[in-house]
Structure formats: C-alpha cells, structure tokens
Amino acid sequence: MTHSNYQSWGRYPKATHTIAPLYWRTDPLPLPEDHSKKVLPYGMGRSYGDSCLNNGGTLFPTRALNHFLQFDSETGILTCEAGVTLGEILAFCVSKHWFLPVTPGTQFVTVGGAIANDVHGKNHHRAGTFGNHVLEFELLRSNGERLLCSPNHNQPYYAATIGGLGLTGLITWATLQLKPIHHRALHTETCPFANLDNYFELSNESDHFCEYTVAWVDCSANGPNLGRGLLFRGNHLKPEEVPKHWKVPSRNFRLPLNLPGFFLNSWTVRTFNQWYYQRQQPKTTLPILQDYQPFFYPLDSIQDWNKLYGKTGFLQYQLTVPAHDRSIIKNIFQTIANSGLNSFLAVLKTFGDHSSPGLLSFPRPGVTLALDFPIKGAKTFKLLDYLDDQVAEAQGAVYPAKDARLSPRHFQTYFPQWETLANYIDPRFSSSFWRRVTAQTSPTKPILTNTSPSENPSTQQPSTLEANHSPTPSHLGTESPSKPHSTLPTPTNSDKTAQDISQ
C-alpha cells in the first residue's frame, strides 16, 4: 500500500512510500520481497528535508516500538526502544529528578531519530551531542543479524550509526545516560544584543556560567543593527533554589490547516522579527523561573506549526562555520540581509569543542546558524546555493537533518568521511537524501530516482572548491574494515561493500 501522508517536517520535497509499521523489537524486519526496493526507518518525521524520506521505497514507522526495558533510578541509566519519544522520556523521568542529557528544540522526536541525526541542543558547549550520552544500542541489520553496538562492541557500527541518518540498519533499543536535576524548572534570562560582536561577547561570557545558551537573531535587521537579537540562557535549579509550589503549564494549540502561501511574506516576517526584538527589551537580565517545557520547546505548544508555511512547505538551513574569524559569520548575515529573503526564525549558537563518537556528526567547534525560509521559487534556492559556497570556503558544514537541496559536491566537501559511512550502510537501507547527495553529478548518468528540486544547482554552478578542502578527520580511520571506494558508490555498489563487511 502506498502512502503520501508520511512527509518530512519541511513538507518539501514530497514523496510516496510503501508503509510497513514495526510493532515488536523481536520481530524480523518486514523487508519487501523485491530486493531493489530500499527501506528506511521513520520516527516522528521531524527531519526537515529528505533524510527521513525514501521516495518510491518502503518506510518502517517505528513509533510502536515504544517500550521501556530498564531504568535505574540510582544511576539514571535508561534503556528503551528506539520509537520512544524524548517527550515520553521526560514525562517519565522528570518527576524522578532525571533529565535528558541533551535535547533538541522539540521533544517530538524519537530516540532512534535523535541518534540517527546525532542531535544537539542548547548545552552543546557543555555536553556535546546526543550521541555522547548513548551508552549502547542494538542494531538490526537486513540479514537478521543483531549487533550490540557501544564504544567497546562493534565500535565501527556504533560510530557509523550515530549520525548515520538511519542507513546502517534499524536501532531497536538504546541505553542512555540521563542527568540528575532537582526540579523541573530552570533559572532563565533573556538578554538583548545589538549586533554580532555583542553576541560573541555575551555568548562567550554566558557559556562560562550557563548550562544552556541559544540566541534568536533578527535576520531582517541591516546596517548597524546587523545580527541584533536576544540571547536566552538558563541553568537547572540548585537544591536551595527549588520552589515550594510549582504549577505545570499546560498549553497546546494545533494549527488545523495549511495557511495560504502568502501568509509568511517578507513584510509579515520583518514585522514579526522587529516586534519580537522590541517586545523583549524591558525584560533584560531579570532572571525568572521557567518550566522546562516553554524554555526548551517553545514551538511544541503549537502542534503542526510547519503548516504556517502553507502547502509548498519550507526550507530549513543550518550551517556551522569556525568562530575564530568573526567576519565569516558576519558575511553570511550580510548575504542574507542583502538577499531580501527573510528568515522567520533565525537561531544562533556557539558550539563547544566536544567531539561526538558519530562518524557523520554535524556539530564542530564554531558557531551555528539555523534559518528557515518559505519557498519563494528559484531565488530561495539561489541564496542557499550561494551560502553553500561561503560555508565550504570557511571549511564549515551544513546539517543533513535539515537539508532538502544540498548538491552532492557540497555534501561531500562538508563530510569527506561519507565514503567511510558508505561501508557500513545496510544494503537494503537507503533514503532520498542519501541517493541525492551521493549521486554522480554528471548529467548523462542520472542516478536519482526521487524528484529533486527543479532548481537543483549542482550542474549549474562554477566550482569554487578544491578537492581536499575540508580537514575533518575520519573517526574510523584505522578500524575501517575495507578501504573507501575510489569512485562514488551508488546505492547498488554500496550493497556489495556492506555485504563484504558483514561476512
């Protein structure tokens, strides 16, 4: 049975799938008989682009794999199935005074998705990525093999699966190290900054005494106001700060339908951004007690907020570039401001230098900027193509979990370790994203089976990149069981490679 209602969060590109939900972790994978049909696990569909899509293939929805296996209230070690959401973990553990070690901006993601995208949060400068706190997991491969993966067991598969975009097999369950808290509330502050230099000063200072920092930036501001915004920072409560009474907020609003495409136009976005910046002004640096829900997940209270962008969907773009040279990120802001395309939400955060165990992990020391753009035809794609080049020149990277349009050339420049990952991909697993970014760019050999944006820039742009541009080391280096391919693997020849490994 084919379905068109399993989409990504950005609702672009559209895809059609055969659906085979998973119900029990002990069951074998319901693989299609046709071996050319690829499969991909699908959790909450919160990836923005096409990394959670497998157009023309099969999706394995994992949400019914939502059983807990074990919890030790002394050590905070939790073992649960991969379809459990972070929200379900919090609902379970917060009252027991444990919290997620790392959480992204939504609690509506599964544990499997959090590992597959090696998600990060407002405490990256302290805690690294989600993968840093995954003690072990079980990986079910299409040949029926169940691999226990940890830093000590099947380490190459452990590394390849963290940030491995769901391609290395099905994560059935995982063991996480939670962190102790005293109360569900946090001490939070909102601090305005007038420009990017101010941001760096404020952020660097805050990172010393705040566990959580993140900034919202008014992308429509230009000139002397370029990069103005608000920094949100917070800490869990100390025992002596715990309030006697606490009212748990309950607000929930579901956006019932797609808003018309013109709802988010440059005027509404600019006005919103200006209003939001002004509104926060009087509240400066007055610390308040805030529940963890609105602090970590402000958008979760509007369910289906992606429908704000109408049926055509939107593009999210998250980049990271080194922070030692501030002109890099300034130039990027200038590019966006000059383009006249406003991002409704722009989020800025300085990453720490914790390295993740994940092979294809996105965060690296520097500053990261997340933007979302309504799709306004070719000019939106053109802007992002231009940013791709700027990021590549700065030896940065773009986040696969949010991407729907990156060219193979750019992806492979940002993540040269992709060829090592290809060795560990399960021969029956693939995704729209993976087929797109590993496709050979020559127009005479189209490998893409999925619909790609008509504005696909990969064949049009002059190359400004050098082959060995990015210095990112391969974590697997010595342990790789076979040498990376000299040519780009396609879905068919990666089959062969992965079989070689499993023998």
Add this chain to the structure above:
Amino acid sequence: MTSYPKPQKTLILGATSAIAQETAKLLAQHHHHLFLIARDPQKLAIVAQDLQVRGASQIHTATFDLNQFEHHDALFTQVTTQLQGIDIVLIAHGSLPDQHACEQDYSTAEAALRTNFLSTLSLLTKLANYMQNQGHGCLAVISSVAGDRARQSNYIYGTAKGALNLYLQGLRNRLHRNHICVLTIKPGFVDTPMTQHFKKGLLWAQPQQIAHGIVQAIEKRKDIVYLPWFWQIIMLVIKTIPEPIFKRLKL
C-alpha cells in the same frame, strides 16, 4: 502520583493489543497491581517489562489463547489465586475478520464470533459472578462503534460487537445493585496493528488517546463511552438513518 490508598488489582486480557498496552501504561503509572494475559509469550514479556519500569507495583503474566474456551476455568483459577481480589477487568482481545471470507465460509464467520463475542461471554460468566460476590469492581470491555449498526463492509464483526453490546447492557443491569460498574468502550477508527492495512484519514485516533478515555471512563464509573467523543455524534446520525434508505447505502 498514587491516587489510590492501595494498589488497584487489574486484570487485562489481550494485554499485547495496542489499546490495552497504552491503557496499562497509564495504570502502571498509578502503581496498579497487574495481571496480564496474552497469546504470545515473547510479546507479553516485552509489555510486562515495560510496565514494570513504568511503575506497576506488581505484575503477573500468563500465556493463554482465549479462543480455547476449555482453558478459561484454569485461567480464572490462576488469576483469582494469585491476585486475591480483582478491582478492574479490561477485556481487550479481539480480531478484525475478513468480511469477504466470512461471507463465503461459515466456519470463518463462526470463528470471528467466538473471538469477538463468545470468548468474552465465557470469561465474564465467571468473572462477573466473582465480582458480584466481592461486591465491588469494574468490568471494562472494548467493543466497537461497528456494533451500533451493521453495514455490508464488516457486518460479521459488527454482529459480534452488537451482540457484545447487548450482553453488556444486560450484565450492567444485573450487577448495578452489587455496585459493579460495567463499561462498554466503543472506539472508532484506531491506528493499531489490527487496522494497519487501512488508509488513515482525519477520523483516525492514536491508541494513546483511546487509553486516556478508557482510564477516565473507569474513574467516572461510566456505562458506555465513545472514543474519541465525536463518534457518539457520528453514530447517532448513522443510527437515525431509516432502514429503507440505509440498505441502499454503500458503507
């Protein structure tokens, strides 16, 4: 989080069904003492382990195929000996028969009625008497909106659930004086393994939503509950269509 002075003793039949699992999670959070019965020991172990972590005060499990009526006595004895009193029974087992196959072959139709109606009748005969002697408790049974009016696309299932509704109505009337609550649960379309081959639309609910409704209805000692609530209106409309018109509809 305990809302009861003593852990409630709850028996769940068909404990690995999606709705039963989600309901049991909520009961485990309230530290219920659970007795779980299901057919597949491996799945049952997964569910029991999950509920243990979520806070159940104690868990017993037993593997039974509820279609084997001759084992119902043994089941009853095992449950009452181990639990020593039952506060809540949740009957959640069932299957969705292939309507077309039922039309072609009587034994298929009969099997559907045994699973979806007669097995419950058999189980409740002993359990109802047990509760009557005990003088308190709740018998919660998952039926379906399909039992409100039979239609061509699944009237064998509808017949079983319709018979179940009538049976529960009578039982409720009988046990009312003994302070026993008999709850008929009528879910609409629910996204579960039983319905995995259906195309899902706006009217579909998640098992979590149904579970919240069930727990609430048990707490409020309701008689009949439609889940989600809007099915009460839909079924009201469907029931009022006159038969001369209804028989012409393709439903």
